[in-house]
Amino acid sequence: MKKFHEILICVIGTTPQIITETIYALATKKDPVFLDEISILTTTLGKKKIEETLINRGILNNLIKDYNLPPLKLTDASFIVFSDQNGNLLDDIVTPEHNECVGDTITSYIKELSNDFSKRLHCSLAGGRKTMSFYLGMALQLFGRSWDELYHVLITPEFELNPEFFYKPPQNKIIESKMPDGSIRTLETKNAQIHLTQLPFIRFRDKIHLEGKSFRELIKEGQKSIDSNVMVLPLKLKLRERSICIGDSLVINNISPIQLVFYTLFLVKKKACGKRKCSPGCDECFITIKEEIPGNSEMVKEIFYYYKLIYPSRADELFDKYKEGFHSETIRSYISKINQKIKKELGNDSLSYHYIINTKRHYGNSKYGIYLDKSKITIMK
Numbered sequence: 001m002k003k004f005h006e007i008l009i010c011v012i013g014t015t016p017q018i019i020t021e022t023i024y025a026l027a028t029k030k031d032p033v034f035l036d037e038i039s040i041l042t043t044t045l046g047k048k049k050i051e052e053t054l055i056n057r058g059i060l061n062n063l064i065k066d067y068n069l070p071p072l073k074l075t076d077a078s079f080i081v082f083s084d085q086n087g088n089l090l091d092d093i094v095t096p097e098h099n100e101c102v103g104d105t106i107t108s109y110i111k112e113l114s115n116d117f118s119k120r121l122h123c124s125l126a127g128g129r130k131t132m133s134f135y136l137g138m139a140l141q142l143f144g145r146s147w148d149e150l151y152h153v154l155i156t157p158e159f160e161l162n163p164e165f166f167y168k169p170p171q172n173k174i175i176e177s178k179m180p181d182g183s184i185r186t187l188e189t190k191n192a193q194i195h196l197t198q199l200p201f202i203r204f205r206d207k208i209h210l211e212g213k214s215f216r217e218l219i220k221e222g223q224k225s226i227d228s229n230v231m232v233l234p235l236k237l238k239l240r241e242r243s244i245c246i247g248d249s250l251v252i253n254n255i256s257p258i259q260l261v262f263y264t265l266f267l268v269k270k271k272a273c274g275k276r277k278c279s280p281g282c283d284e285c286f287i288t289i290k291e292e293i294p295g296n297s298e299m300v301k302e303i304f305y306y307y308k309l310i311y312p313s314r315a316d317e318l319f320d321k322y323k324e325g326f327h328s329e330t331i332r333s334y335i336s337k338i339n340q341k342i343k344k345e346l347g348n349d350s351l352s353y354h355y356i357i358n359t360k361r362h363y364g365n366s367k368y369g370i371y372l373d374k375s376k377i378t379i380m381k
């Protein structure tokens, strides 16, 4: 049963033979891939060269016949020709602006294709300018699925840029090539080797937030998403030890029991958030602190409960002191103290931002809570 619509995507400059070499390499490898479609990202010059050789000289058809491959056609629809920011087609990629346009075209093309889950993308970065290869690899890194592949094709040097060599024919053929000094050298195709290298890559799809349009925007967004998520270490709160562990090596000790109680309240609230997509923007796990919090409120009950766990010998003293409840100023001062302690230990503001109790101002009201993802929070007695 056929599973995927197999599509070859090539970036091509002025060496059309990379297309046939890749088709050949895919069809003759151990687990052969027989393509259903080819898509070529190139310049006007590249397209002209491909049409002259692979189409008009019948080289693609010869390859299909020689190896009995399923039919494969190159039509106008197989080409994506790069253009500049004004829509003028490019015959070469020279300026930084051209490069930027090429990057955007490649990225948006791969993004679009990768939304079709019936297709498997076989991307070859062997052709074109180096930036084209880079963009193709990066686009696949951003949008590739587990089944998509990235390749480089390596050819025996004397055949590599030989304009008469397109793939290794089943029967040996003699080809002649003109050397730089003008002399003619004959080559036997049986000596040619074509190696397909499968290149591993990290798949960021669905791991980071990627909504941007241009390549530059996507990279900026991806970096932001990584900075704020992947590198954030998990937090472990140990109530009786009165410590907070961040990752494996950072431990914040000797936190005053009452400060720790308030920190615990916010962590518990975050962990209990019922919103399926609880993110840093989530409001549900943030708490509004009223001016006066009466002694019989849920919040005060929780405060007493955690205090007793943390510091049982002084619990009665605290109950006595706050039996009428808390004033918001008292709570705010504890929040500020625990935040200062965390910031002092973590140093880095963009890192500590995940662990401190943050404030969100909303129509004159302030809500307090933790940005750290709830999956990264563990509370231990």
Ligand SMILES: [Zn+2]
Pocket (backbone or CB within 6 Å): 270, 273, 274, 275, 278, 279, 282, 283, 284, 285, 286
């Ligand atoms: Zn939430």
